Amino acid sequence: MTDCIFCKIISGEIPSTNVYRDDQVTAFRDINPAAPTHILIVPNKHIDSVNMMIADDEPLIGHLFFVTKELAAKEGISEGGYRLIANTGAGAGQTVFHIHLHLLGGGPMKHPMG
Ligand code: DGP
Numbered sequence: 001m002t003d004c005i006f007c008k009i010i011s012g013e014i015p016s017t018n019v020y021r022d023d024q025v026t027a028f029r030d031i032n033p034a035a036p037t038h039i040l041i042v043p044n045k046h047i048d049s050v051n052m053m054i055a056d057d058e059p060l061i062g063h064l065f066f067v068t069k070e071l072a073a074k075e076g077i078s079e080g081g082y083r084l085i086a087n088t089g090a091g092a093g094q095t096v097f098h099i100h101l102h103l104l105g106g107g108p109m110k111h112p113m114g
Contacts (some may be wrong), residue, residue, distance in 0.1 A: 002091040006098035010044050020071060025064050026102075027071055036106030037082070041068050044111045048100045050088045061099075067105050077105035 001007045010026050016107065019039055020027035021087045030038040043060050046104040047053060065084075082105030087094040 001098070001114050004046055006040075006042050006100065007046050007098055011043065015076060019074075020067060021030075022067070024060055025067050027067065030102065034102075035104040035108070037072075039071055039075070039102065039103040040100045041071065041103060042084050042098060042100045042114075048097045049099060050086055053099070064101060068101055071103060072105065075106065081104060082106075 005014060005067075009028060010018045016028040016031075018028045023044070025041060025043055027039050027041040040114075041064055042044065043057075043064055045057075045060065047057060068084065069078075072082050080114050082103060085102040085104065086099070
């Protein structure tokens with residue numbers, strides 16, 4: 001997707017603080033952190049939102065969750081607890097329409113539930 005911010009981050013066109021990369025997913029620090037650890041984990045394949053997933057995407061999204069778990073351990077927040085958020089649709093606060101999981105932890109979190 002040519003006008004997608006996260007596709008541009010994945011391709012390196014827009015700089016970001018990358019913390020993980022493989023052939024399926026990329027993870028980088030959120031530009032506007034809401035917690036001491038705030039990482040976005042995104043599929044390298046452009047998918048607008050959870051609503052737009054197809055059955056073939058199931059293993060990809062499973063891998064994305066597994067990488068997230070590993071990153072939580074690497075960040076040292078596994079034991080203290082962390083929150084995963086996948087805002088879906090503008091009504092839920094999604095502003096970048098490329099599926100992403102927010103990994104938040106490491107201290108008080110500003111992002112409320114609901
Ligand atoms: P959401 O509201 O769930 O769509 O979250 C989008 C997040 O993306 C938001 O927390 C800010 C972050 N973000 C937006 N643009 C950039 C960018 O250019 N670089 C980085 N690192 N994060 C971005």
